[in-house]
Amino acid sequence: MKTITFAIAGLAASLLAGTALAQDKTLNMIVIEGGDTAAMQAVVDAYKADHPGIAINLQPYPFAQFFQVAELRLRSADAGIDLVYVDAPLLASYASRGFLSPIDAGIDTSALVPAAVEAGQYEGTQYALPINNSAQVLYVNNALFEAAGITPPAGLTKGETATQADIDTLASSERWTWEQVADAARKLTVTDNGRTTTYGFTVEQFGELYQLQPFGESLGSPVIGPDGYTAKGYLDSEAWTKGATYWSDLYNAWAVSPKSLGYGEAASLFGNGQLAMFAGGTWNLPILSATDIDFSVAPYPYFEGGSVVTPTGSWYVGVNAASANQAEAMDFAGYLTTSDAGTKVWFDSLQQLPTYKPLLDTISTAPEYDAFPQNVFRLGVYDSLNTAKARPVTAAYGQLQDAFRTAFVDIANGVPVADALASAVQKFESAASRVAQ
Amino acid sequence: MFRSRTPVLLIAALLAPALIGLVVFRLYPVALAVSDSFFNMVRGQQLFVGFDNYLSLLSDRTFWKSMQVTFWFNLLINPIQIALALGLALLYVQQFRGVTLYRVLFLIPIGVSLPTAVIIWRIMLTQDGLVNGLIGIAGVPAQPWLTSESLALYSIIAIATWKGISYWMIFIIGGLQTISPEIYDAARLDGVKPWQRLIFITIPLLRPTLLFVLVADVSINFLLFAPIFMLTQGGPADSTNVLMYEAYKSGFIFGDMGRAMAIIVVVVAILLIIVAAQFKLLSGREARQ
């Protein structure tokens, strides 16, 4: 009975949307603690100015526990959550279990980057809207390259300016290959008495699918098949074996990368001058700009003879299916992701690569993005429109991510590549078959 | 004698708060949770599947490998922790000048929370970290403490032991207070050696306390997975993948609550059998005393 009443109320409200929303409603939203909460609060404040009847409370959770808490609360059909912060690859898992309401067809997504919109769909239905995007780059310590007498990759450096056209050229024709990265890293790694004092290269997110998906994709094989539940023939393919062998060599044969770094520790090492290169997100720019390291930013590498594939995808917003305030929640989700005002407040506050095309145009053309480090966003614009490859859509994403991480951590620790990939295929398929029925 | 006039009201009043609390906040929730093991979530629908989740564990290789790891982990960590906690307690209660400072230092791990302890130890155990630096002084080559199949489980046991023994020591010290010093005095007069006192006096008289510590420690270690979650995530090559971590992954990362609860029910059932055996072994003779 109750649900029907709410559905009717929701329907009526959405019919009236834009003219007279229900008054004096309070919405609750779960978000990640830290910068994301501050940025969301700024958007909420801007929204409130135009919608005096709506109050929005943010419920911030620490990053490491966010997924667990969100899972528990969504599973208990908690009406105390209206708006949900959704990590892109978890969307299918949430949608397949009925945690999210389909996005209101009235919300116009035509101004968003199409790939980002598609990553918010499950079985053809839009369940969430992209809040921002992410881009990965190669950070380079210029002083260490100079000391080793190696020419660093072409990139963006402090004190220089670059137009979008310059950067398009850089990204399309001057991008380093992983082979070049390995060559340089071996020369840059310094050991003293058997202990490494300077590392040549590392990735920011050790063993994570988000970071390493391009390793196999660049060589031509997706991680899993189009059905979302088959890994045999994909994760253990020739392409992935080659990519994973490269990964193994970084830690074992060449020993140019530090084992098992935690989140954020790559940037710490780089900031101390103990790491010559790392592949990481553009979110490291403000942290590294605050240090006195002389660094430049190059495009994310690819394998020689392979295609250029770069990581992408970030946070989405969805509406909890158990929420009693569907229309109001939808309205805010639309404001946050598809309005000039909302997207601008978010971008100004958090400085993450947008998915809203008018904002991308501003980044490409406005003179304040000519100088370093702001011009790094233009590299993100190029990649998100040309080389970005979203993570696979599968309701068993958690299973995939876990099997993948286990395999790549094991490989770094010396487990043979073929064994680790075969074990990952077996584990993923056996766990995924339980949700595939 | 007084048992013939059992004060029913008094017993009820003494028991009620604890019983109500445990039923409402522990046993009722667990009944709900166990019922999850008979369901599977398929396309947003809870489907009743009977014992399917249990039956599928029988042919589940990961589950059996994980069972082995769990047993090996517990066979090692429990005796080690209890023996060291007992030893530490005996050192703690010695009286000599300067012992107060040592006592303060022995208590340190109690206040360090497990996540913090894990973070600190992880950094200390890295390839180029502090521990390898220290053993390097003694000429021992650097060891891959947390990244090799042969060492990771033992490193986790060491970290959990570092964190745990001060805590269990406090309970044993409490138990030592119940032993009369006159017994020791008499033994000393009879020429009983210190190690004989430990085996023939201290340990037998400490049996109720040791039973408590054993049952509590085994329960906690059987369910322990936080350090594994934070340090190795079950690896390398599943060498630290205990059953509780396997269940946690199923429930919270894979959204497969049916399998997770089936594993947990199995874990708790095994734990119950072990604890029942401990009661039989350790409290049997005491009753006859």
Place this chain on the structure above:
Amino acid sequence: MSARSGQPGKALSLGLKHLAYLIIAFIFVLPLWWAIVSSLRPNSAIFADIFPFTPKALLPAPFTLEAYTGIFERGFGLIIANTMLVALVTMAAGLIVNGAAGFAFAMFDFKGKKFILSAIIISFMLPFEAIALPLYTVTQQLGWLDNIAALIVPSVANGLAVFLFYQFFSQVPKDYAEAARLDGVSWIDILLRIYVPLSLPTCISAALLLFIFQWEAFLWPLLAMPSQQFKVIQVGMAAFQQQYQTIWNQLFAVSVITALIPIALLLPLQRYYVQGLAGAGIKG
């Protein structure tokens, strides 16, 4: 047992004794020492002497107190006070509730005792993650979400503490209570005047158990306080490990403070370790 001695043999054994204690203390202290040193460094210098390790990593240089001023600017003083409130109230209520139950189980025989005792022992063998979701639902139905009661009440009754008290009270000879009963002393007086004073060392253990449970509580405070207005230590500490960076020096500063508080509370209680039963002369 005296430390003062002129004989060389005794001096040697005293030296060995101190050496043994020093080695054990060193193992306990080393990780915390490193945390203390790191909390006194700027965040950017935390890893400077760690990869690879040099002895400089054990010295607070460069030195700064910014981590400590930083955590109090973030309101960590209030967070510590919150946690103390939750932990101390749980501890006080838990001592009474669980002590009473342990006493009843040890002193009286009644129908179903074995069954109830087993249920209590089972209650602490359950992984919290397994009951988190149903417990959340129960708390929601009680209307306690975002209320401090949700943090305290579910943790007062503790099967492990009941079991601890039961083990202790079972050891006390029954004839002691019987004699008092024949003299017409009420049960409440027997409990308060005879058994409570005897059980002080056990009370310290039980208090520690209840206190540390709350001091380390993490998943439940996250769930039970959805608006995150009332934070406890572990939840507050998690905020230092952010999505894109970790504020290491503040994390270690909080670790150091939170490690020292339980020790500071425990130390003065040591004077109650005065021979319990033996001191009262019943067990001889």
